[in-house]
Amino acid sequence: MQVPSVVKVGSTVHLACRFDLEGANLYSLTWWRGADQFYQFSPSSADPVIVYHSPGIIVDKAESEGEVVVLHNVSHATSGKYKCEVLEDYPSFQKDSQLKVMEVVDEPRSPPNLSLSKQLWSPGEELKANCTSPWARPLPELHWYINNVKIPSHNSILVPQRGRGRGVGLSRTSRLTLVLRKSHFIDAGRATLKCDATYKSVYHRSAEVHLITPWYKTAAPSQRLYGSAVTVVAGVWLAAAALVPLLL
Template sequence: MTYGSETWSLNMGLIRRLKVAQRVTERATLGFPYVIESEMRISVGEPGCSATHSRYVGKFIRNISALQSLVPKDEHRPNCSKNIFLLTGTLSLRNVYMVIPEAVERGKTAVIKCMYDLENEELYQVKWYRGDHEFCRYAPKDVPPLKIFPLRGIEVDRDASDWEKVTIRAVSYRANGRYSCEISADAPSFITAQLQGMMYVVDLPKGYPKLRGMKIGYKPGMKLKVECISPNSMPPANITFYVNDEPAHEKHVYRKVSGGTNGSLWTSYGTIQFVVQHHHFIDGKLRIRCLAVIYSIYAKSHEKTTTLLDYRTTIPPEPVTRPRIVFSESYNQESRLSEIGSGKT
Protein backbone atom coordinates (compact mmCIF):
# COMPACT_ATOMS: atom_id res chain seq x y z
CA MET A 1 0.00 0.00 0.00
CA THR A 2 1.55 3.31 -1.08
CA TYR A 3 0.79 6.82 0.05
CA GLY A 4 2.90 9.94 0.34
CA SER A 5 6.48 9.02 -0.38
CA GLU A 6 6.48 5.66 1.39
CA THR A 7 5.25 2.13 0.87
CA TRP A 8 3.67 0.48 3.90
CA SER A 9 3.10 -3.21 4.38
CA LEU A 10 -0.37 -4.53 5.09
CA ASN A 11 1.17 -7.23 7.29
CA MET A 12 2.09 -5.07 10.30
CA GLY A 13 1.48 -6.51 13.75
CA LEU A 14 -2.15 -7.10 14.66
CA ILE A 15 -1.83 -5.19 17.92
CA ARG A 16 -0.74 -1.99 16.22
CA ARG A 17 -3.53 -2.25 13.65
CA LEU A 18 -6.09 -2.66 16.40
CA LYS A 19 -4.76 0.41 18.20
CA VAL A 20 -5.16 2.50 15.07
CA ALA A 21 -8.69 1.24 14.53
CA GLN A 22 -9.55 1.80 18.19
CA ARG A 23 -8.46 5.45 18.09
CA VAL A 24 -10.48 6.16 14.96
CA THR A 25 -13.53 4.44 16.43
CA GLU A 26 -13.20 6.50 19.61
CA ARG A 27 -13.06 9.72 17.59
CA ALA A 28 -16.10 8.70 15.57
CA THR A 29 -17.96 7.91 18.81
CA LEU A 30 -17.07 11.30 20.31
CA GLY A 31 -18.33 13.06 17.21
CA PHE A 32 -15.08 14.46 15.81
CA PRO A 33 -15.43 15.50 12.16
CA TYR A 34 -14.26 12.80 9.75
CA VAL A 35 -15.05 12.68 6.07
CA ILE A 36 -14.62 9.56 3.97
CA GLU A 37 -12.93 10.93 0.88
CA SER A 38 -12.33 7.79 -1.12
CA GLU A 39 -12.13 4.05 -0.88
CA MET A 40 -8.91 2.24 -1.68
CA ARG A 41 -9.38 -1.24 -3.10
CA ILE A 42 -6.53 -3.69 -2.64
CA SER A 43 -6.05 -6.44 -5.20
CA VAL A 44 -6.80 -9.92 -3.84
CA GLY A 45 -6.72 -11.78 -7.14
CA GLU A 46 -10.33 -11.21 -8.23
CA PRO A 47 -11.09 -9.55 -11.57
CA GLY A 48 -11.53 -5.83 -11.29
CA CYS A 49 -9.90 -5.55 -7.84
CA SER A 50 -7.00 -3.19 -8.52
CA ALA A 51 -4.85 -1.04 -6.24
CA THR A 52 -5.53 2.69 -6.30
CA HIS A 53 -2.83 5.01 -4.96
CA SER A 54 -3.96 8.17 -3.19
CA ARG A 55 -2.18 10.98 -1.40
CA TYR A 56 -1.89 10.38 2.31
CA VAL A 57 -3.98 12.98 4.18
CA GLY A 58 -5.10 11.09 7.24
CA LYS A 59 -5.29 7.61 8.71
CA PHE A 60 -5.98 4.25 7.12
CA ILE A 61 -8.23 1.82 8.91
CA ARG A 62 -9.35 -1.67 8.02
CA ASN A 63 -12.84 -3.20 7.84
CA ILE A 64 -14.69 -0.97 10.32
CA SER A 65 -18.33 -1.74 9.70
CA ALA A 66 -19.65 1.46 11.25
CA LEU A 67 -17.73 3.60 8.79
CA GLN A 68 -18.13 1.14 5.96
CA SER A 69 -21.87 1.68 6.08
CA LEU A 70 -21.36 5.35 5.20
CA VAL A 71 -19.91 4.46 1.80
CA PRO A 72 -22.52 4.37 -1.00
CA LYS A 73 -22.92 0.87 -2.35
CA ASP A 74 -22.07 0.24 -5.95
CA GLU A 75 -23.87 -2.62 -7.63
CA HIS A 76 -21.10 -2.94 -10.23
CA ARG A 77 -18.22 -2.94 -7.78
CA PRO A 78 -16.40 -6.31 -7.56
CA ASN A 79 -16.61 -8.18 -4.30
CA CYS A 80 -13.09 -7.57 -2.96
CA SER A 81 -12.46 -9.18 0.40
CA LYS A 82 -10.09 -6.46 1.74
CA ASN A 83 -11.16 -2.82 1.80
CA ILE A 84 -9.12 0.02 3.20
CA PHE A 85 -10.54 3.49 3.66
CA LEU A 86 -8.79 6.82 3.37
CA LEU A 87 -10.10 9.15 6.03
CA THR A 88 -9.61 12.88 5.95
CA GLY A 89 -10.59 15.74 8.16
CA THR A 90 -8.83 18.44 10.11
CA LEU A 91 -5.90 16.13 10.93
CA SER A 92 -2.54 16.05 9.21
CA LEU A 93 0.72 14.11 9.47
CA ARG A 94 2.85 14.83 6.44
CA ASN A 95 6.26 14.21 4.92
CA VAL A 96 6.74 10.96 6.82
CA TYR A 97 9.77 8.92 5.84
CA MET A 98 12.41 6.66 7.38
CA VAL A 99 16.18 6.88 7.00
CA ILE A 100 17.82 3.54 7.77
CA PRO A 101 21.22 2.22 6.65
CA GLU A 102 21.00 -0.83 4.43
CA ALA A 103 24.07 -2.33 6.10
CA VAL A 104 26.28 -1.52 9.10
CA GLU A 105 29.68 -3.00 9.90
CA ARG A 106 29.70 -5.16 13.03
CA GLY A 107 30.90 -3.22 16.05
CA LYS A 108 30.03 0.17 14.55
CA THR A 109 27.19 2.57 15.43
CA ALA A 110 23.87 2.57 13.58
CA VAL A 111 21.57 5.60 13.43
CA ILE A 112 17.95 5.16 12.31
CA LYS A 113 15.79 8.23 11.71
CA CYS A 114 12.04 8.66 11.45
CA MET A 115 11.22 12.03 9.90
CA TYR A 116 7.78 13.62 10.00
CA ASP A 117 5.90 16.92 10.05
CA LEU A 118 3.06 17.22 12.56
CA GLU A 119 2.13 20.72 11.34
CA ASN A 120 -0.23 22.06 14.05
CA GLU A 121 -0.35 18.82 16.02
CA GLU A 122 1.73 18.01 19.11
CA LEU A 123 3.77 14.85 19.41
CA TYR A 124 2.37 12.18 21.70
CA GLN A 125 5.04 9.51 21.28
CA VAL A 126 7.44 7.76 18.92
CA LYS A 127 7.96 4.00 19.27
CA TRP A 128 10.78 1.94 17.83
CA TYR A 129 10.51 -1.78 17.06
CA ARG A 130 12.77 -4.53 15.84
CA GLY A 131 10.44 -7.08 14.38
CA ASP A 132 7.39 -7.00 16.66
CA HIS A 133 9.38 -6.12 19.81
CA GLU A 134 9.48 -2.54 21.08
CA PHE A 135 12.91 -1.50 22.32
CA CYS A 136 12.70 2.30 22.58
CA ARG A 137 10.02 4.94 23.11
CA TYR A 138 10.09 8.72 23.20
CA ALA A 139 7.15 10.52 24.85
CA PRO A 140 7.86 14.23 25.47
CA LYS A 141 5.40 14.46 28.39
CA ASP A 142 6.89 11.51 30.28
CA VAL A 143 9.71 11.81 32.83
CA PRO A 144 12.19 10.91 31.53
CA PRO A 145 10.88 11.27 27.98
CA LEU A 146 13.09 8.47 26.60
CA LYS A 147 12.45 4.92 27.72
CA ILE A 148 14.59 1.93 26.70
CA PHE A 149 13.30 -1.63 26.88
CA PRO A 150 15.87 -4.46 27.05
CA LEU A 151 16.15 -6.43 23.83
CA ARG A 152 18.95 -8.87 23.18
CA GLY A 153 21.41 -7.54 20.60
CA ILE A 154 20.18 -3.92 20.86
CA GLU A 155 22.15 -1.39 22.93
CA VAL A 156 20.58 2.06 22.64
CA ASP A 157 22.75 5.13 23.15
CA ARG A 158 20.49 7.25 25.35
CA ASP A 159 22.46 10.47 24.87
CA ALA A 160 22.30 10.18 21.04
CA SER A 161 18.60 9.27 20.74
CA ASP A 162 15.64 11.63 20.69
CA TRP A 163 12.21 12.31 19.12
CA GLU A 164 13.36 11.61 15.55
CA LYS A 165 16.25 9.15 15.78
CA VAL A 166 17.51 6.16 17.70
CA THR A 167 21.22 5.30 17.94
CA ILE A 168 22.38 1.70 18.44
CA ARG A 169 25.92 1.20 19.70
CA ALA A 170 28.32 -1.63 18.83
CA VAL A 171 25.88 -3.51 16.61
CA SER A 172 26.13 -7.29 16.51
CA TYR A 173 24.63 -9.92 14.23
CA ARG A 174 21.61 -9.99 16.53
CA ALA A 175 20.77 -6.46 15.38
CA ASN A 176 19.93 -7.81 11.91
CA GLY A 177 16.31 -7.43 10.95
CA ARG A 178 13.29 -5.27 10.21
CA TYR A 179 12.95 -1.98 12.10
CA SER A 180 9.78 0.05 12.48
CA CYS A 181 8.90 3.43 13.88
CA GLU A 182 5.41 4.48 14.93
CA ILE A 183 4.62 8.19 15.24
CA SER A 184 1.51 9.31 17.13
CA ALA A 185 0.13 12.82 17.49
CA ASP A 186 -1.30 13.95 20.82
CA ALA A 187 -4.95 14.30 21.75
CA PRO A 188 -7.50 14.80 20.46
CA SER A 189 -6.45 13.30 17.12
CA PHE A 190 -3.96 10.56 18.08
CA ILE A 191 -3.20 10.27 14.38
CA THR A 192 -0.63 7.51 13.82
CA ALA A 193 1.81 6.57 11.08
CA GLN A 194 4.09 3.55 10.84
CA LEU A 195 7.19 3.01 8.69
CA GLN A 196 9.63 0.13 8.37
CA GLY A 197 12.94 -0.84 6.78
CA MET A 198 15.59 -3.58 6.83
CA MET A 199 19.10 -3.27 8.29
CA TYR A 200 21.85 -5.88 7.92
CA VAL A 201 24.97 -6.25 10.08
CA VAL A 202 28.07 -7.26 8.10
CA ASP A 203 31.78 -8.04 8.40
CA LEU A 204 33.81 -6.40 5.64
CA PRO A 205 36.96 -7.75 3.95
CA LYS A 206 40.23 -6.24 5.07
CA GLY A 207 41.49 -4.52 1.95
CA TYR A 208 40.93 -5.14 -1.75
CA PRO A 209 40.11 -8.30 -3.70
CA LYS A 210 43.08 -10.07 -5.26
CA LEU A 211 43.59 -11.06 -8.90
CA ARG A 212 45.92 -13.89 -9.79
CA GLY A 213 46.79 -15.94 -12.85
CA MET A 214 47.23 -13.07 -15.35
CA LYS A 215 50.17 -13.45 -17.77
CA ILE A 216 52.23 -10.50 -18.98
CA GLY A 217 51.23 -11.13 -22.60
CA TYR A 218 48.79 -13.11 -24.76
CA LYS A 219 48.57 -14.06 -28.41
CA PRO A 220 45.22 -14.40 -30.18
CA GLY A 221 43.97 -17.93 -29.64
CA MET A 222 45.52 -18.32 -26.19
CA LYS A 223 43.28 -19.09 -23.20
CA LEU A 224 43.04 -16.48 -20.47
CA LYS A 225 42.14 -17.72 -16.99
CA VAL A 226 42.17 -15.31 -14.06
CA GLU A 227 40.90 -15.84 -10.51
CA CYS A 228 39.62 -13.18 -8.09
CA ILE A 229 39.51 -13.77 -4.33
CA SER A 230 37.72 -11.70 -1.69
CA PRO A 231 38.38 -13.26 1.73
CA ASN A 232 36.86 -13.03 5.20
CA SER A 233 33.48 -11.34 5.00
CA MET A 234 29.93 -11.83 6.18
CA PRO A 235 27.98 -12.21 3.93
CA PRO A 236 30.23 -13.34 1.05
CA ALA A 237 31.06 -10.59 -1.42
CA ASN A 238 29.43 -10.54 -4.84
CA ILE A 239 32.20 -10.70 -7.47
CA THR A 240 31.85 -9.14 -10.92
CA PHE A 241 34.40 -9.14 -13.76
CA TYR A 242 34.99 -6.37 -16.29
CA VAL A 243 36.94 -6.65 -19.54
CA ASN A 244 38.14 -3.21 -20.67
CA ASP A 245 35.47 -1.61 -18.43
CA GLU A 246 32.69 -3.71 -19.99
CA PRO A 247 30.89 -6.36 -17.91
CA ALA A 248 32.17 -9.83 -18.78
CA HIS A 249 29.80 -12.37 -20.34
CA GLU A 250 28.35 -14.54 -17.60
CA LYS A 251 29.09 -17.67 -19.63
CA HIS A 252 32.79 -16.94 -19.10
CA VAL A 253 32.50 -16.49 -15.33
CA TYR A 254 32.35 -19.07 -12.55
CA ARG A 255 31.75 -18.24 -8.87
CA LYS A 256 31.89 -20.14 -5.60
CA VAL A 257 32.12 -19.47 -1.86
CA SER A 258 33.70 -21.31 1.04
CA GLY A 259 33.58 -21.04 4.81
CA GLY A 260 30.61 -19.82 6.80
CA THR A 261 30.55 -22.86 9.08
CA ASN A 262 30.12 -22.43 12.85
CA GLY A 263 29.94 -18.67 12.49
CA SER A 264 33.16 -18.34 10.50
CA LEU A 265 33.58 -15.74 7.78
CA TRP A 266 33.10 -16.40 4.06
CA THR A 267 35.55 -16.28 1.17
CA SER A 268 34.30 -15.52 -2.33
CA TYR A 269 36.00 -16.87 -5.46
CA GLY A 270 35.41 -15.80 -9.02
CA THR A 271 37.08 -17.13 -12.18
CA ILE A 272 36.94 -15.69 -15.68
CA GLN A 273 38.07 -17.82 -18.61
CA PHE A 274 37.90 -17.22 -22.36
CA VAL A 275 39.96 -17.47 -25.55
CA VAL A 276 41.73 -14.19 -26.32
CA GLN A 277 41.00 -12.58 -29.71
CA HIS A 278 42.29 -9.45 -31.48
CA HIS A 279 39.17 -7.45 -30.59
CA HIS A 280 39.87 -7.87 -26.88
CA PHE A 281 42.87 -5.53 -27.15
CA ILE A 282 42.63 -1.75 -27.21
CA ASP A 283 45.87 -0.11 -28.32
CA GLY A 284 47.59 -3.41 -27.63
CA LYS A 285 46.30 -3.60 -24.05
CA LEU A 286 43.75 -5.88 -22.36
CA ARG A 287 42.48 -4.95 -18.91
CA ILE A 288 40.75 -7.31 -16.49
CA ARG A 289 39.07 -5.87 -13.40
CA CYS A 290 37.47 -7.66 -10.48
CA LEU A 291 34.85 -5.83 -8.39
CA ALA A 292 33.75 -7.11 -4.96
CA VAL A 293 30.50 -5.69 -3.53
CA ILE A 294 28.63 -6.16 -0.23
CA TYR A 295 25.29 -4.33 -0.18
CA SER A 296 25.90 -0.57 -0.52
CA ILE A 297 28.56 -0.42 2.20
CA TYR A 298 31.53 -2.02 0.40
CA ALA A 299 32.71 -1.86 -3.21
CA LYS A 300 36.40 -2.33 -4.05
CA SER A 301 38.20 -3.55 -7.15
CA HIS A 302 41.55 -4.81 -8.43
CA GLU A 303 42.69 -4.40 -12.02
CA LYS A 304 45.54 -5.87 -14.07
CA THR A 305 46.70 -5.20 -17.64
CA THR A 306 48.24 -7.54 -20.18
CA THR A 307 49.69 -6.88 -23.65
CA LEU A 308 49.15 -8.24 -27.15
CA LEU A 309 51.83 -10.54 -28.52
CA ASP A 310 51.84 -11.12 -32.28
CA TYR A 311 53.09 -14.31 -33.91
CA ARG A 312 56.60 -12.91 -34.43
CA THR A 313 57.02 -11.78 -30.88
CA THR A 314 58.34 -13.99 -28.14
CA ILE A 315 58.72 -13.23 -24.50
CA PRO A 316 62.45 -12.56 -23.85
CA PRO A 317 64.02 -15.05 -21.47
CA GLU A 318 65.20 -13.86 -18.14
CA PRO A 319 68.94 -12.99 -18.09
CA VAL A 320 71.26 -15.75 -16.80
CA THR A 321 73.90 -14.71 -14.29
CA ARG A 322 77.32 -16.42 -14.19
CA PRO A 323 80.07 -16.18 -11.58
CA ARG A 324 82.79 -13.68 -12.43
CA ILE A 325 86.42 -14.98 -12.77
CA VAL A 326 89.14 -12.68 -11.46
CA PHE A 327 92.86 -13.34 -12.02
CA SER A 328 95.25 -12.32 -9.27
CA GLU A 329 98.60 -10.60 -9.89
CA SER A 330 100.54 -13.63 -8.59
CA TYR A 331 99.30 -15.66 -11.49
CA ASN A 332 102.33 -15.15 -13.85
CA GLN A 333 103.93 -16.82 -16.78
CA GLU A 334 106.16 -19.16 -14.73
CA SER A 335 103.24 -20.63 -12.83
CA ARG A 336 101.48 -21.20 -16.14
CA LEU A 337 104.52 -23.08 -17.56
CA SER A 338 104.74 -25.26 -14.45
CA GLU A 339 101.10 -26.21 -14.90
CA ILE A 340 101.75 -27.19 -18.51
CA GLY A 341 104.82 -29.30 -17.51
CA SER A 342 102.84 -31.13 -14.90
CA GLY A 343 100.10 -31.94 -17.40
CA LYS A 344 97.52 -29.43 -16.10
CA THR A 345 95.59 -27.42 -18.61
Protein backbone atom coordinates (compact mmCIF):
# COMPACT_ATOMS: atom_id res chain seq x y z
CA MET A 1 0.00 0.00 0.00
CA GLN A 2 1.16 3.49 -0.86
CA VAL A 3 -0.81 5.87 1.35
CA PRO A 4 0.70 9.18 2.55
CA SER A 5 0.77 9.42 6.34
CA VAL A 6 0.16 13.21 6.42
CA VAL A 7 -1.40 15.47 3.75
CA LYS A 8 -2.69 19.05 3.67
CA VAL A 9 -6.34 20.05 3.50
CA GLY A 10 -7.47 20.53 -0.11
CA SER A 11 -4.81 18.26 -1.60
CA THR A 12 -5.24 15.67 -4.34
CA VAL A 13 -4.06 12.28 -3.06
CA HIS A 14 -3.07 9.17 -5.01
CA LEU A 15 -3.60 5.89 -3.17
CA ALA A 16 -1.92 2.80 -4.61
CA CYS A 17 -2.30 -0.90 -3.83
CA ARG A 18 0.44 -2.96 -5.48
CA PHE A 19 0.12 -6.75 -5.64
CA ASP A 20 1.46 -9.86 -7.35
CA LEU A 21 -1.00 -12.73 -7.89
CA GLU A 22 1.74 -15.03 -9.26
CA GLY A 23 -0.23 -15.97 -12.38
CA ALA A 24 -3.72 -15.99 -10.88
CA ASN A 25 -6.47 -13.61 -12.01
CA LEU A 26 -7.81 -10.70 -9.97
CA TYR A 27 -11.43 -10.98 -8.89
CA SER A 28 -11.65 -7.65 -7.06
CA LEU A 29 -9.64 -4.91 -5.40
CA THR A 30 -11.53 -2.92 -2.76
CA TRP A 31 -10.68 0.15 -0.68
CA TRP A 32 -12.07 0.87 2.77
CA ARG A 33 -11.81 3.80 5.19
CA GLY A 34 -12.68 2.40 8.56
CA ALA A 35 -15.85 0.31 8.15
CA ASP A 36 -16.89 2.13 4.94
CA GLN A 37 -16.10 0.71 1.52
CA PHE A 38 -15.62 3.55 -0.96
CA TYR A 39 -14.10 1.90 -4.05
CA GLN A 40 -14.17 -1.40 -5.92
CA PHE A 41 -12.30 -2.54 -9.02
CA SER A 42 -13.48 -5.78 -10.64
CA PRO A 43 -11.80 -6.23 -14.05
CA SER A 44 -14.16 -8.98 -15.24
CA SER A 45 -17.36 -7.06 -14.43
CA ALA A 46 -19.42 -5.07 -16.93
CA ASP A 47 -18.75 -1.97 -14.83
CA PRO A 48 -15.23 -2.58 -13.51
CA VAL A 49 -15.06 0.56 -11.31
CA ILE A 50 -17.70 1.23 -8.64
CA VAL A 51 -17.51 4.20 -6.27
CA TYR A 52 -19.49 4.16 -3.02
CA HIS A 53 -20.47 7.22 -1.01
CA SER A 54 -18.36 7.85 2.09
CA PRO A 55 -18.26 11.15 4.02
CA GLY A 56 -15.15 13.20 3.26
CA ILE A 57 -14.04 11.05 0.31
CA ILE A 58 -14.27 12.37 -3.26
CA VAL A 59 -13.04 9.76 -5.76
CA ASP A 60 -12.05 10.81 -9.28
CA LYS A 61 -13.58 7.85 -11.09
CA ALA A 62 -12.11 8.80 -14.46
CA GLU A 63 -8.55 8.86 -13.08
CA SER A 64 -8.92 5.81 -10.83
CA GLU A 65 -8.53 2.29 -12.14
CA GLY A 66 -6.68 -0.86 -11.22
CA GLU A 67 -4.07 -0.31 -8.53
CA VAL A 68 -4.53 3.47 -8.14
CA VAL A 69 -7.33 5.52 -6.59
CA VAL A 70 -7.34 9.33 -6.83
CA LEU A 71 -8.99 11.44 -4.10
CA HIS A 72 -9.73 15.14 -4.65
CA ASN A 73 -10.03 18.02 -2.16
CA VAL A 74 -9.31 16.04 0.99
CA SER A 75 -10.58 17.39 4.31
CA HIS A 76 -10.36 16.47 7.98
CA ALA A 77 -13.23 14.06 7.36
CA THR A 78 -10.94 12.18 4.94
CA SER A 79 -8.56 11.22 7.74
CA GLY A 80 -8.70 7.65 8.96
CA LYS A 81 -7.49 4.08 8.74
CA TYR A 82 -7.37 2.88 5.13
CA LYS A 83 -7.48 -0.74 4.00
CA CYS A 84 -6.81 -2.26 0.59
CA GLU A 85 -8.15 -5.76 0.06
CA VAL A 86 -7.17 -7.97 -2.91
CA LEU A 87 -9.20 -11.06 -3.82
CA GLU A 88 -8.05 -13.72 -6.29
CA ASP A 89 -10.49 -15.17 -8.82
CA TYR A 90 -11.77 -18.74 -9.00
CA PRO A 91 -10.76 -21.33 -7.92
CA SER A 92 -8.73 -20.18 -4.89
CA PHE A 93 -10.46 -16.90 -3.93
CA GLN A 94 -7.51 -16.18 -1.67
CA LYS A 95 -7.68 -12.81 0.03
CA ASP A 96 -5.10 -10.46 1.50
CA SER A 97 -5.24 -6.92 2.89
CA GLN A 98 -3.17 -4.19 4.52
CA LEU A 99 -3.93 -1.16 6.70
CA LYS A 100 -2.42 2.32 6.77
CA VAL A 101 -3.42 5.56 8.50
CA MET A 102 -3.71 8.89 6.66
CA GLU A 103 -4.01 12.19 8.54
CA VAL A 104 -5.26 15.40 6.91
CA VAL A 105 -3.95 18.59 8.54
CA ASP A 106 -4.88 22.26 8.30
CA GLU A 107 -1.61 24.16 8.67
CA PRO A 108 -1.30 27.69 10.12
CA ARG A 109 -1.54 30.36 7.43
CA SER A 110 1.10 32.63 8.94
CA PRO A 111 4.28 32.34 11.04
CA PRO A 112 4.04 32.28 14.84
CA ASN A 113 3.85 35.61 16.68
CA LEU A 114 6.66 36.24 19.19
CA SER A 115 6.23 38.94 21.86
CA LEU A 116 8.44 40.13 24.73
CA SER A 117 7.68 41.86 28.02
CA LYS A 118 10.25 44.56 27.12
CA GLN A 119 12.99 45.31 24.59
CA LEU A 120 16.26 46.04 26.45
CA TRP A 121 17.86 43.26 28.50
CA SER A 122 20.84 42.71 30.79
CA PRO A 123 22.51 39.54 32.12
CA GLY A 124 20.81 38.30 35.29
CA GLU A 125 17.34 39.47 34.26
CA GLU A 126 14.46 37.04 33.84
CA LEU A 127 13.26 36.97 30.25
CA LYS A 128 9.53 36.54 29.69
CA ALA A 129 8.23 35.89 26.17
CA ASN A 130 5.17 34.45 24.44
CA CYS A 131 5.04 32.55 21.14
CA THR A 132 1.59 32.04 19.62
CA SER A 133 0.95 29.90 16.57
CA PRO A 134 -2.18 30.84 14.58
CA TRP A 135 -5.10 28.41 14.58
CA ALA A 136 -4.52 25.01 13.02
CA ARG A 137 -5.68 21.41 13.19
CA PRO A 138 -3.95 19.61 14.74
CA LEU A 139 -1.90 21.99 16.88
CA PRO A 140 1.79 22.40 15.93
CA GLU A 141 4.63 21.85 18.37
CA LEU A 142 6.37 24.98 19.69
CA HIS A 143 10.09 24.99 20.59
CA TRP A 144 12.35 27.80 21.81
CA TYR A 145 15.97 28.53 20.81
CA ILE A 146 18.50 31.12 21.90
CA ASN A 147 21.40 31.67 19.49
CA ASN A 148 20.21 28.49 17.69
CA VAL A 149 20.62 26.40 20.87
CA LYS A 150 17.42 24.68 21.98
CA ILE A 151 16.08 25.87 25.32
CA PRO A 152 15.02 23.01 27.67
CA SER A 153 11.29 22.36 27.74
CA HIS A 154 11.02 23.01 31.50
CA ASN A 155 11.59 26.72 30.78
CA SER A 156 8.23 27.00 28.99
CA ILE A 157 4.58 26.06 29.42
CA LEU A 158 1.90 25.50 26.79
CA VAL A 159 -1.35 27.44 26.96
CA PRO A 160 -3.97 26.04 24.51
CA GLN A 161 -6.67 28.45 23.41
CA ARG A 162 -10.13 27.84 22.01
CA GLY A 163 -10.77 28.42 18.28
CA ARG A 164 -13.06 31.12 16.93
CA GLY A 165 -15.86 28.67 16.20
CA ARG A 166 -16.73 25.02 16.14
CA GLY A 167 -14.51 23.15 13.70
CA VAL A 168 -12.35 26.23 13.04
CA GLY A 169 -9.31 24.89 14.86
CA LEU A 170 -7.16 26.01 17.75
CA SER A 171 -4.27 28.31 18.49
CA ARG A 172 -1.48 27.54 20.94
CA THR A 173 0.74 29.79 23.04
CA SER A 174 4.06 28.84 24.62
CA ARG A 175 5.19 31.03 27.54
CA LEU A 176 8.94 31.15 28.11
CA THR A 177 10.74 32.12 31.29
CA LEU A 178 14.56 32.19 31.14
CA VAL A 179 17.23 33.83 33.30
CA LEU A 180 19.64 35.52 30.89
CA ARG A 181 23.37 34.99 31.28
CA LYS A 182 26.26 37.03 29.99
CA SER A 183 27.17 34.11 27.72
CA HIS A 184 23.84 34.52 25.89
CA PHE A 185 24.91 37.89 24.48
CA ILE A 186 27.51 36.55 22.09
CA ASP A 187 27.05 39.19 19.39
CA ALA A 188 28.68 42.21 21.07
CA GLY A 189 25.75 42.60 23.44
CA ARG A 190 23.00 40.99 21.36
CA ALA A 191 21.29 37.57 21.50
CA THR A 192 18.80 35.97 19.13
CA LEU A 193 15.63 34.37 20.49
CA LYS A 194 13.65 32.09 18.17
CA CYS A 195 10.41 30.15 18.34
CA ASP A 196 9.76 27.23 15.96
CA ALA A 197 6.27 25.98 15.10
CA THR A 198 6.38 22.52 13.50
CA TYR A 199 4.09 19.61 12.70
CA LYS A 200 5.68 16.44 11.33
CA SER A 201 6.91 16.93 7.75
CA VAL A 202 4.09 19.25 6.69
CA TYR A 203 4.72 22.53 8.51
CA HIS A 204 7.78 24.40 9.80
CA ARG A 205 7.87 28.16 10.33
CA SER A 206 9.77 30.37 12.76
CA ALA A 207 9.73 33.76 14.42
CA GLU A 208 12.80 35.38 15.91
CA VAL A 209 13.73 38.59 17.72
CA HIS A 210 17.01 40.15 18.86
CA LEU A 211 17.58 40.71 22.58
CA ILE A 212 19.56 43.94 22.96
CA THR A 213 21.70 45.09 25.89
CA PRO A 214 22.12 48.80 26.75
CA TRP A 215 25.76 48.61 25.62
CA TYR A 216 25.05 47.15 22.19
CA LYS A 217 26.99 49.53 19.87
CA THR A 218 26.64 48.16 16.36
CA ALA A 219 23.07 49.29 15.59
CA ALA A 220 22.55 51.98 12.96
CA PRO A 221 22.09 55.54 14.34
CA SER A 222 18.55 55.71 12.95
CA GLN A 223 17.62 52.63 15.01
CA ARG A 224 19.08 54.14 18.19
CA LEU A 225 17.17 57.40 17.67
CA TYR A 226 13.85 56.38 16.19
CA GLY A 227 12.98 52.97 17.64
CA SER A 228 11.93 49.68 16.12
CA ALA A 229 11.20 48.30 12.67
CA VAL A 230 9.46 45.06 11.67
CA THR A 231 10.09 43.23 8.40
CA VAL A 232 9.28 39.86 6.86
CA VAL A 233 12.23 37.89 5.51
CA ALA A 234 11.74 34.43 3.94
CA GLY A 235 8.48 33.91 5.80
CA VAL A 236 9.97 34.74 9.23
CA TRP A 237 9.08 37.81 11.30
CA LEU A 238 12.20 39.69 12.44
CA ALA A 239 11.72 42.37 15.08
CA ALA A 240 14.55 44.89 15.50
CA ALA A 241 14.31 46.22 19.04
CA ALA A 242 14.28 49.94 19.77
CA LEU A 243 17.53 51.30 21.24
CA VAL A 244 18.10 54.34 23.44
CA PRO A 245 20.96 56.83 22.92
CA LEU A 246 24.08 55.97 24.87
CA LEU A 247 25.12 58.47 27.52
CA LEU A 248 28.88 58.95 27.49
